[in-house]
Amino acid sequence: xxxxxxxxxxxxxxxxxxxxxxxxxxxxxxxxxxxxxxxxxxxxxxxxxxxxxxxxxxxxxxxxxxxxxxxxxxxxxxxxxxxxxxxxxxxxxxxxxxxxxxxxxxxxxxxxxxxxxxxxxxxxxxxxxxxxxxxxxxxxxxxxxxxxxxxxxxxxxxxxxxxxxxxxxxxxxxxxxxxxxxxxxxxxxxxx
Amino acid sequence: xxxxxxxxxxxxxxxxxxxxxxxxxxxxxxxxxxxxxxxxxxxxxxxxxxxxxxxxxxxxxxxxxxxxxxxxxxxxxxxxxxxxxxxxxxxxxxxxxxxxxxxxxxxxxxxxxxxxxxxxxxxxxxxxxxxxxxxxxxxxxxxxxxxxxxxxxxxxxxxxxxxxxxxxxxxxxxxxxxxxxxxxxxxxxxxx
DNA sequence: GTCTATATCGCGATAGAC
DNA sequence: GTCTATCGCGATATAGAC
Numbered sequence: 001x002x003x004x005x006x007x008x009x010x011x012x013x014x015x016x017x018x019x020x021x022x023x024x025x026x027x028x029x030x031x032x033x034x035x036x037x038x039x040x041x042x043x044x045x046x047x048x049x050x051x052x053x054x055x056x057x058x059x060x061x062x063x064x065x066x067x068x069x070x071x072x073x074x075x076x077x078x079x080x081x082x083x084x085x086x087x088x089x090x091x092x093x094x095x096x097x098x099x100x101x102x103x104x105x106x107x108x109x110x111x112x113x114x115x116x117x118x119x120x121x122x123x124x125x126x127x128x129x130x131x132x133x134x135x136x137x138x139x140x141x142x143x144x145x146x147x148x149x150x151x152x153x154x155x156x157x158x159x160x161x162x163x164x165x166x167x168x169x170x171x172x173x174x175x176x177x178x179x180x181x182x183x184x185x186x187x188x189x190x191x192x
Numbered sequence: 193x194x195x196x197x198x199x200x201x202x203x204x205x206x207x208x209x210x211x212x213x214x215x216x217x218x219x220x221x222x223x224x225x226x227x228x229x230x231x232x233x234x235x236x237x238x239x240x241x242x243x244x245x246x247x248x249x250x251x252x253x254x255x256x257x258x259x260x261x262x263x264x265x266x267x268x269x270x271x272x273x274x275x276x277x278x279x280x281x282x283x284x285x286x287x288x289x290x291x292x293x294x295x296x297x298x299x300x301x302x303x304x305x306x307x308x309x310x311x312x313x314x315x316x317x318x319x320x321x322x323x324x325x326x327x328x329x330x331x332x333x334x335x336x337x338x339x340x341x342x343x344x345x346x347x348x349x350x351x352x353x354x355x356x357x358x359x360x361x362x363x364x365x366x367x368x369x370x371x372x373x374x375x376x377x378x379x380x381x382x383x384x
Numbered sequence: 385g386t387c388t389a390t391a392t393c394g395c396g397a398t399a400g401a402c
Numbered sequence: 403g404t405c406t407a408t409c410g411c412g413a414t415a416t417a418g419a420c
Contacts, residue, residue, distance in 0.1 A: 002400050003407065039409055044392060107401065113313070118310030119303070143347060143372060151339045159332065179336060180372065220415065233385060236417065 008046045008056075010036040015053040020102060024110040033044065051116040059119060061127035064088055064149075065166045068131035075177075077137065081149040082177055085156070089169035093160070097169075101161050152176045200238045200248075202228040209247040212294060216246075216302040241306040248297060250312060253319035256341075258321035269329065273341040277348070281361035286353070288363055289361075293353045318343045335336055344368045 004010070014035035018027040024163050029050055031119055047053050067084040075083075093100060107113040125146045132142035160172040196202070210219040221242055225235050238363035239245050259279055263272040285292060299305040317338045324334035344365055353365040 006406080029392090030390085040391090041393085041410075042408060045408080048392095050391070114314060115307050115311040118314045119307040122306060122310045140351065141371075142349075144368070147343045147347060148372075151343055154338060155335060158335075176336070179333075180340075221417095222415085231385075240417090242416070351412090 007038060007042065008037070011038065011043060011046060011122065012053055012056050016103075016106070019054065019106045024106065024113055050058070051112055054103070054113065055116055055120060060088065060092065061120075061124045063092070064124065065131040068128060069134055073135070077141075077145045078148075078177070080132075080135075081145060081152065082174065085149065085153055085168045085173035085177070088153070089156070089160075090175050093157070093169040097161070097166060100157075104157075104161055109112060113161065119129040121150050132179075148180075152180070196229065199228070199230060199234065203230065203235060203238060204245055204248050208295075208298070210346075211246065211298045216305055218297065228294045243304055244304065246295065247308055247312060252280065252284065253312075255284070256316065257319040257323040260320060261326055263327070265327070266373070269324065269333075269337040270318060270369070270374055272324075272327075273337060273344065277341065277345055278362045278363035280345070281348070281352075285361040286350070289353070292349075296349075296353055300353065313342050313346060316345075336372050340372075343362075344372070 015032045029040050029043050033040050067087055071080040107117050128149055129142045129144035132145055133139055156172040156176040160169040207224045221235050222232050225232050260274040299309050318340035320341055321334045324337055325331055348364040348368040352361040
């Protein structure tokens with residue numbers, strides 16, 4: 001065929017390698033596309049902007065939201081958070097610690113990327129809040145529990161990547177959640 | 193004098209008005225500087241990038257950090273958070289509800305600005321964590337309590353702006369904190 | 385202040401695939 | 403022939419260098 005397949009994947013890999021080697025800011029889009037054998041214009045057809053290459057297919061918000069909606073109706077919100085985080089951690093992170101760490105190093109090194117990362121977290125909160133509302137929570141409570149879930153997720157991710165011994169990320173999310181010392185009733189009692 | 197005074201303030205006001213009228217993305221830096229009677233170059237002397245005009249002197253991280261460091265040594269972390277948030281709310285927000293709401297509307301309408309807003313929140317967490325570490329908390333606990341404080345602050349801000357009756361933001365931060373149903377011991381017990 | 389690199393995006397052309 | 407992925411060219415805005 002006329003074009004090598006998986007243009008998107010090639011762009012992602014080329015970007016990842018260049019960012020790791022010379023840094024995000026020092027890497028230009030033409031450099032990335034040259035390495036992937038494509039043109040600059042093509043890059044922007046796959047990614048809205050340069051930052052998105054490294055956050056590519058981030059379906060975590062959708063995945064988490066679907067898990068929240070699928071949780072048993074009676075389960076307390078905190079327990080929903082616990083099981084959803086376990087599931088996300090186990091299926092998306094455990095077994096990919098090294099790649100995740102390399103990715104995190106790149107992101108942490110550049111403010112543009114930290115910024116995009118922070119937006120992704122905000123978007124996760126929005127998606128999770130909507131899911132909790134669908135489960136019957138009042139919007140303010142749904143917001144709170146969604147924020148808490150995102151908080152635990154991000155703190156646990158950093159903790160998991162920081163520890164030298166390779167425990168599972170699922171354990172890390174549990175540990176952070178427990179450390180919060182939340183009452184079981186959180187965001188489950190009647191609104192004031 | 194040769195130049196009209198308060199160049200920075202004029203740029204901020206011009207930007208604010210234009211963003212409110214035609215949106216952030218539709219407003220160019222030359223438009224802003226034209227309205228302020230300055231050149232594009234001058235704009236970037238005062239602000240690192242276009243987004244920063246609207247987040248101008250955001251000294252909240254430094255302010256919050258200094259309050260945390262100044263809190264009574266024996267006070268439980270959650271109570272430190274409670275009093276710091278009260279203080280920040282009362283001195284920086286109460287009495288400016290309308291301006292804050294207008295500002296929030298602009299930010300919420302554009303992803304570039306939501307992104308910067310999210311980064312500011314992350315920076316607040318970093319500053320607060322450092323302050324809690326100085327107070328003697330273990331870094332992981334300091335991180336948790338800092339994240340919690342930022343969470344309460346942002347949720348309370350939205351709640352305060354959303355409510356029709358003009359309560360104080362200090363009350364809003366208290367309400368959100370109470371709603372979390374945290375045990376008093378949070379992040380105060382011995383590290384595992 | 386001026387000059388310039390780089391990101392970003394609109395539009396039309398093109399070359400197979402079906 | 404139509405469709406789709408890609409290219410090529412050009413325009414504008416941001417941002418940084420000199």
